[in-house]
Amino acid sequence: MSSLSAKIQDIFVEPACEKNRRKDAGARKKGCSKPQTPGAAAGGCAFDGAKVVLQPITDVAHLVHGPLACEGNSWDNRGTASSGPTLWRTSFTTDLTELDIIMGQSERKLFHALRQIKEAYAPPAIFVYATCVTELIGDDIQAVCKRAAEKFGLPVVPINAPGFVGSKNLGNKLAGEALLDHVIGTIEPDDVGPHDINILGEFNLSGEYWLIRPLLDRLGVRVRACIPGDARYREVACSHRARAAMLVCSTALINLARKMEERWQIPFFEGSFYGIAATSEALRRIAELLVKRGADAQILDRTDTLIAEEEAIAWKRLEVYRPRLKGKRVLINSGGVKSWSLVHALMEIGMEIVGTSVKKSTAGDKERIKQVLKDDHRMFESMAPRELYTMLSEHKADIMLSGGRTQFIALKAKTPWLDINQERHHPYAGYDGMVELVRQIDLAIHNPIWSEVREPAPWEIDSHAEEQPSAHTLTEAAGVAPSKTRRHDVGDFAEC
């Protein structure tokens, strides 16, 4: 068994994963990524997932070893933010040509590329991503990286997650494995403290980690490493000396959290910074874990004080929106933690949740939705674009909160929409973030355009009976194929 398939098997049997615990041994072995249906698939590949997790490490040069599309079609497309280095936004690829592949020059090209990057940019480390084609032609990336590391005197980390091995989610986890194998624990920090924590699975989208960090500062908690949001290579390499860890996006990096606990005794909990109650709970649990690991118990009081203050301020600011948003119906199409963590605050100010997607949500997430919503009718796994479009165009929701993939379904159905996934422009984490989210919802719903885009032209109202077909519609026969079977459809909104 190759080392890659061994690694994948290892991820499939991850004991900390709740879904895995409910499976029998056989089912576990089969793996968690459902095989995709050709012609009806959506979502990224393993390479995509690996890159998403690692690329926000800001001072590393990320080199994609493969033909153009893997990097050329996807670079500079995520809104993670850096407080310093910008090298992560520079795109590097070996851009393999037909000749490189036929003549077997790809390994040499990779080596030269590493030299070129080292000489031009002198980064603290280079990450090398394998892709489908380089895996297929059998490039030994591991060996090239090892040789380059010796020759050029810097860490060169192979990220072995070629696209065809599976889903984006599997790629997330393979990225975590690469960090465990090659990065974490390779540098010993000289400034270990009793209040050091890691935050895992926080991407610093739109800079929202910076909404959280001041809160932690006030508690005297130091973030040893936030992986990957706004991280530096050195921070990640030293992260094994943290006292505790919080896992934010559990579906992406559960294996990393669990193995760091196993290897370096760093206890972790799963939490979220989306929503007021969730933020408070996360802060409290960080404090508790640190106290358990020997920190001064005073931190608990400090935490309670901070939570009380911040919650009071947030609720007061949210109160302004109650009269404007009371009774408005929200559809949350995001999944994971956000399926419930946002719900509480929205309901608190009088909004109604007409549905929430539980794709990528854990059993714990689902349990919490049931608690908050009082029933589970409004949970759905995922919705085909056609169904979603129908639901929205019949005005069964006043706004949809989702990611970019479903953006135009909502907009074409002339329904207010707000991005709460990776391409969003506003930070929504923590107390201030929740207020910002509600403000954005208010702005979206009450934008004056809605009446103008929904109203038909005056002459259409007059001659309504005639029903003229519009110039741009297809013939009925070709356009509407009855969807007999409910399947996963285009745009299965897998986002983290």
Add this chain to the structure above:
Amino acid sequence: MVHVYPQTKSATVNPLKSSQPLGAALAFLGVEGAVPLFHGSQGCTSFALVLCVRHFKETVPLQTTAMDELATVVGGAGHLEEAILNLKERANPRLIGICTTALAETRSEDFARQIANIKMMRAEESGTEIVLANTPDFDGALEEGWSKAVAAMIERITRRGQQARRSKKATVIERIREPGEQPLKPKKLAILPGWHLTVADIEHLREMVESFGLKPVILPDLSGSLDGTVPDRWMPVTYGGTSVEDIQELGTAVQCIGVGEHMRRPAELLQKLTGVPYILFQSLTGVRNVDRFVSLLSEISGVPVPAKIHRCRSQLQDALLDGHLHFAGKKIAIAAEPDQLYQLATFFTGLGAEIVAAVTTTGTSEILQKVPAESIQIGDLGDFEKLAGGADLLVTHSHGRQAAERLGIPLLRVGFPAFDRLGSQHKLTILYRGTRDMIFEAANIFQANQHTPSPEMVDALRKRSNAG
């Protein structure tokens, strides 16, 4: 003689290219009721889809055969078949445009035979044209992909040897005309636009041709499918574009016009299959190119140039008069695919500017020899950033934004992808009006970035010592 420098670096830094299958997919999106299908791993499709959506700000139908590890080892035929059948059942498209990727092509299977087999075994799957474009990512870029897809559609769908049928068909149409109406033969013009024409360009082109009483058939026609209209129901396929019937009947055109050197191959193929002669316009921007185009239309139709078009020409001349003051002596750096590079470089030099840096994606296009620049680098935006240092204006797609920021030089966004600006598809770049609009846009950027003179800037002696 333009010197074309090949790429010699091992690491591409900030790619200029978008992949070849993406170019093919764009072309298939210009056909009504179509779904492009990437044959490869699902990431290939996902990346392309996200990029298209960011550019067009529309839902874009794009599917994948989702090759997994097993298919990569034993072959992807099963996945290809399943994908076609699934698409057929769920969306019933008029056309499935298969774009192969690097993964499928590195394995290298006989895709054409596989598709033929699938069609034979599934006789009931008729009503859907299946077109194959061999577009590995490790070769070419948007231009090649687009051109291959258009050629593949003509090869697969267009009926052969239609020259004779044309006259017969025309007489039929003549007979059913209203009595009293002038019995004009509705001459059909086949137009094969390059990928770099925007939705607005295509619409404008159509209006221009129609104003001569000609009937244009444009392949591909993105102006129907990605023009930013709001359809009244959910569409799993493209909701506009060239109809499959029109592609079948391309042979009944009196003349074919290609726009851009990369459309020569499809135009030649059409000529070979149907006898329709072609004329290639390497660019439709700039007074002379458009004059030639308008004269041709007038000649084919026998209709004198309408006053409206004459007026557009006059407006363009006025724009040239006003604009040249801002362009003269300006240093322009352009990074674009060959045909667009030619279109833009001739546009800028046509107003007295100078091309100080030209970077393109491939060295194989013949048009490069005609680009008014001393040299052209085959390369990436990393090369562009190095070469463009002293320029007054950068001209490339949205990915040039980082270079523009670092160099402190304004950026004119052109081509694909334009993900950080709205309305890129509604910008005109061709014919009299498009040339006029481009003059205004660039001149406005120059004006917005004018530096107010300071004593240091103007100081004659200091300048002299610098020059020495």
